[in-house]
Amino acid sequence: MRAQGTPGGRGGHPGRAEYDRLRSSGVRRREAAAQVGIHERTAEDWDKGIRKSNGSRLRPDGRRVVYNTGMTTHVDARRAPAMTVLEADLHPRFLTLAERETIADLRQHKASLREIGRQLGRPASTIKRELDNRSVDGVYRPYAAQRGWATDRARPxxxxxxxxxxxxxxxxxxxxxxxxxxxxxxxxxxxxxxxxxxxxxxxxxxxxxxxxxxxxxxxxxxxxxxxxxxxxKPRKQPDQRTPRFIDPMVMISERPPEVEDRAVPGHWEGDLIVGTRSESAIVTLVERSTRYVMLGHLPGGHTAEEVRDVLVPLIGSLPAHLRGSLTWDQGCEMAAHKQFTVATNVPVYFCDPHSPWQRGSNENTNGLLRQYFPKGTDLSIHGAEDLEHVAQELNARPRKTLDWDTPAERLRDLLTAT
Incomplete structure (x- = not known):
């Protein structure tokens, strides 16, 4: 139970004299506090000479900490009641009073600048600058350094x-x-x-x-x-920004665990490769467990509706057990993802912004496709038959990640096993 301060005793508490007697006779702090009926934290303050008054704690060195604000001030006895602000809520780049105390302690034990910096998580140059600028006659005093910094910082x-x-x-x-x-x-x-x-x-x-x-x-x-x-105009926080799509996205973090480990087939990654001036494009789909590739023809553009109308028949050509999910980036071409899901019963999961590694198989496949469709070329000249031929070539290549099987062989095994 925390004791209330009442008149009497050296510190205003009736048990203070008894506490001092017990401590001077060698009784441990915890036992002395229990006998007097005070909290151990109060006993620690008494041992350190800390006094409490008006919602603050006054230390023997003149520091006063205000409870409700957390601000530390220093009472100058020569200019009472004037106070210098020592510490408040500051940017992390500023050294705190506690850090300055650590610098002084470590410096007294002959620690190097780099060692002090490592313990504080600060560059050694910061420690050197602090010691060079705040030492007096070669002696670094943390409280004087903090007061000097606080005074110098105020620049009206x-x-x-x-x-x-x-x-x-x-x-x-x-x-x-x-x-x-x-x-x-x-x-x-x-x-x-x-x-x-x-x-x-x-x-x-x-x-x-x-x-x-x-x-x-x-x-x-x-x-x-x-x-x-x-x-x-204030910048909006990420959670306040206007959503990219009308229909809310389901993020990749909500994707089932079996998709991540590639143990269950039927989960696909998708993207576009775009031609010159973004006037033509090709839909690329890669199955995560077999690396099987399917390509879709977009000769006239790649709006959300055009991409949807190509994706639906591509996915629809697969057997039901191979239509598990589709993972895509946050490109505007997938704005009709909800309509795609309704038509195919295939959920779409969206990657985090600027995270292409979350669709690693698809990114790798797009790199292979550039051998056939170089960047900066018009992709509209390639018909559906051309895309089918390229997809067959890729699916017939043995892959190291598949123990030198081909994607076509792995897909054939899945189809014949059911």
């Missing part, structure tokens, strides 16, 4: 474009003729190579337009940017 600055002058006139003039902030930034360097006062970053220009608090350009160039926006 006014925008360069908030006040009038040549720089602001130049920027507003170029924005008026629809120059981009990046173009303005580089033009300043070329036109004023020796005048450092005529420098401004593209981000500062955007800030002057978008951030009213920093301001300077908002009213004057409300429609100066090519987008016509006076506010930044």
């Amino acid at each position: 600055k006014h925008s360069k474009l908030a006040a009038g002058g040549r720089l602001r006139d130049f920027v507003t003039g170029k924005l008026a003729v629809h120059w981009s902030p990046e173009q303005i930034c580089h033009a300043l360097v070329k036109e004023f190579p020796d005048d450092e006062s005529m420098r401004v970053s593209a981000e500062t220009i955007y800030q002057a337009i978008y951030v009213q608090a920093r301001g300077g350009l908002r009213r004057e160039v409300a429609a100066a940017l090519r987008t016509g926006r006076t506010r930044r």
Whole structure:
């Protein structure tokens, strides 16, 4: 049970004096805390000289940690009640107070810069820069280093474009003729190579337009940017983006385990190889366990409806036990995947973005097909008979992964075994 702080005793708790007596007589912390009726964490704070007040914990070195915010401050006894913020919610690239304490401890034990970096997961150059910049007379003190960093980090600055002058006139003039902030930034360097006062970053220009608090350009160039926006457009999180297809996709992570290990035949991978100017295409299908290839002719285009109308008869020509599933990438040609599934009773699973290895057999087959259909050529000149001939040649090649059987032999065995 956690004891409540009440008047009495050295620390405001009636059992504090008894606790100190027990500890001085050699009683272990846990046993002393149990006898006095306090939580072991409170006993640890008493041993370390930590005091609690007003929702915070004050350490002997002047650090105060506020419970509800997690912020660490330092109380300067010489300038009380002024405080310097030591630690708050910061970007991971900044060293924390705990990391600075570790640096000091390891440095005291003669650890190398690389060893300190390895233990903290930081580059050795970061440790060297910290020690070079924050040591005083060759001695590194973590709390002084943290206070110095916190003080240096606060840099209240006014925008360069908030006040009038040549720089602001130049920027507003170029924005008026629809120059981009990046173009303005580089033009300043070329036109004023020796005048450092005529420098401004593209981000500062955007800030002057978008951030009213920093301001300077908002009213004057409300429609100066090519987008016509006076506010930044936030990027959507992946779960907020507009779906690619009207019908929701079933992702490859939901594909049954038997598909993954290739133990059960009848599961296919599919894709397109596209001709010059994307005006023609060929549907490629590969069965995962036998590597058997089927090709579909798309001489006039590869819209979702055209791909669907080729896939349905291709899959429909197979016996039922070889129509297990189809895995495809997220190309727009599969927007009619729901209609394909309704027509064939074959579910479609979609790969993750930019993950061609999830259809490895199909990617390998497409590479083999480029021997017959080189990139940059018109695929419409190849008729259905040509595609059938190419598919037969590929299916008649012995494969190392099949113990030098051919895909045609493996498929024949499946058909004759049922």
